[in-house]
Amino acid sequence: MRRVRLRRARPRHSLVLATIAAAVVASPFAVVMTGAEPRPTDRHRPVPTTAIxxxxxxxxxxxxxxxxxxxxxxxxxxxxxxxxxxxxxxxxxxxxxxxxxxxxxxxxxxxxxxxxxxxxxxxxxxxxxxxxxxxxxxxxxxxxxxxxxxxxxxxxxxxxxxxxxxxxxxxxxxxxxxxxxxxxxxxxxxxxxxxxxxxxxxxxxxxxxxxxxxxxxxPEGLLSLGSSMLTPLLGGPSVVARAQWGADESIRCSSPAYSPTMRGAIVHHTAGSNDYTPQQSIEIVRGIYAYHARSLNWCDIGYNVLVDKYGQIFEGAFGGLDRNVEGTHTGGFNKSTVGVSMIGNLDEVAPTTPMVSSVARFLRWRLGKAGVNPAGPAQLTAEPFSDSKFPAGAVTSLPAISGHRDYNSTTCPGQHGYAALTPIRAMVGGTAAPAPESPAPESPAPPPPAQPPAA
Structure with missing residues (x-):
């Protein structure tokens, strides 16, 4: 919930009070995450603008x-x-x-x-x-x-x-x-x-x-969440990539920063509503992206990954899920960590079994690629941050899979989300296997996308 390594601020433009209704063509490039370098692939299609x-x-x-x-x-x-x-x-x-x-x-x-x-x-x-x-x-x-x-x-x-x-x-x-x-x-x-x-x-x-x-x-709905939306990670789970959830790369105003090593994972919750459909998950992710990038001037979405209550895994910050992208999720500890956020208010309800299993499945793959022992500690050096529990320069030694509240003064990821860290660690470590990956929830075929207005 509280996060923050600020990226380069984008120039402020006045926000129009009337809703932007016209659909626009987003940048025709997406990122394929399964290689050593993120590489652009053509994705020509109109994407409706998220109005703010x-x-x-x-x-x-x-x-x-x-x-x-x-x-x-x-x-x-x-x-x-x-x-x-x-x-x-x-x-x-x-x-x-x-x-x-x-x-x-x-x-x-x-x-x-x-x-x-x-x-x-x-x-x-x-x-x-x-x-x-x-x-x-x-x-x-x-x-x-x-x-x-x-x-x-x-x-x-x-x-x-x-x-x-x-x-x-x-x-x-x-x-x-x-x-x-x-x-x-x-x-x-x-x-x-x-x-x-x-x-x-x-x-x-x-x-x-x-x-x-x-x-x-x-945020406007974009596509059905059928299996065609999923991008498999090499040796890992399938995810809804930025291209598939409709990330408008034209509003991203900075290049990703990379840490030399990955040492641990920090788990969050979005603290919003728990009442959403599988199809609305994509709108929630698109809305968070627009808010982080445009309203708060962070240039991109702060989390590296988001997981909904149906077990769908969404790619977050740009730069490649198999690379050490520094997100904007945990003030003072964005370097050398991957930030995973569970969509919902986990102070009110417990995370679902599909959500817990998908978080564990992703972290087993991601920490495994980085050679991180999920049962060991993550030693991180604190950077300055007003709500950090540690002074700048302190070296922490907390579990490799920790909650946001372990590092910052916050209740994130909620009392039920924090309790779920124990089974997540067990699944990632192999003492309990995550549930098998299931197909994404079916949804009606989407209507043809709106065409941009004629010049």
Whole structure:
């Protein structure tokens, strides 16, 4: 979840608020990963652009929620003390927590929040489900670049997959304290009561909300996930390569960096939703790529590999899966490690058997190629990073297959994901074999791809 060796920043271009609807032709080259050198192969076909809209959070309408009824209290949110005289002037209007309400007339798909100046807040998000009920509040974990937020190096939260939801609400808090709001007597938008709640609420309302941008990421579906999408790795499992999941290489703005050796693996989770179909996995990967490369200016997706709950393995960062590509996944420890991220929130649910087996199958191949003993330690030298558990220059000796939380101050890969490291290590070491590789889940044949507009 938190990651970060920043690549060369790409020039910042203003993001258009309207969704980019036109399909464009992506770079006609993909990378074949089974050789010693990544080599381009022709892949002429149109790929729809992943649209990214940004809206200032302060521009979104505010709603007032009762702490208990909305579930915010159970999520640890509370209100600051209210000035009694001000409360009296509000009469019988209830006072609750102010949240920002985002509504679209089409599926939101993926939501994140970014900021370009230093900001210390926490955020919770929930989405309205198809039956009209609101889902549970999810904590939005920040991704940390290890440097202050700026226009050149914005910071943001992990993107949350909300799928077909068209409404979300976000609560912005300071250590659990929310902005208080009152319900207008005649109805309408919630009225913030910051004047009666001290400086904290005023700072949240005037500073935090004005700095935060809702980043709406709309990856398009691309292809069915049939067996034709899979690329076999020499001596290893089959993967969905960048070409097959539709990586637009034109938005990748730097060449990969390579470590001289590979010493270990670091396991993550994406911290998003666990509710996705096999076909939506490809949209999630495309959305994360666009967000990392464009919104956060990382130039590429941060993980080396992503694995979904159906056991599908997706190639992540460009440069060849059999080479020591330095990802952007674990601050201070991106060198000499491979970052594998399990798609979902593994604080909420345990990883599925296909997911665990595929992680183990990939790591058995990758660590085997590098000559790494999966039962031994990985000795790594820490580089500077603000959320590292180790000072710069320290030499660590942790298991060759470790979790993100072993190196950085984070809960990643979630309590259930971390518990899964034990069976993963056993499978990689051969004391328990991963389940046999099964065909990718079937899906309906995709419609013909959209053609680019005529010149």
């Amino acid at each position: 809209d940004q809206i200032g959070l302060a521009q979104a309408p505010a709603a007032m929620l009762d702490l208990a009824e909305s579930g915010l209290a159970a999520a640890g949110v509370r209100l600051p003390e209210i000035d009694p005289d001000a409360a009296l002037r509000m009469g019988e209007r209830a006072v609750g927590a102010a949240v920002q309400h985002l509504v679209r007339d089409k599926p939101l798909k993926m939501v994140a929040f970014t900021w370009e100046r230093p900001l210390d807040v926490s955020m919770l998000l929930r989405a309205k489900q198809a039956d009209g009920a609101w889902g549970n509040w999810q904590k939005l974990d920040p991704v940390d670049s290890g440097r202050p937020a700026s226009p050149e190096h914005p910071m943001g939260t992990e993107p949350i997959w909300v799928g077909d939801a068209r409404e979300v609400q976000v609560a912005v808090t300071d250590n659990g304290l929310a902005i208080p709001a009152a319900e207008p007597a005649g109805g309408g938008l919630a009225e913030l009561v910051i004047g009666s709640a001290g400086s904290l609420a005023k700072t949240l309302a005037t500073t935090a909300l004005s700095a935060l941008k809702a980043t709406l990421i709309s």
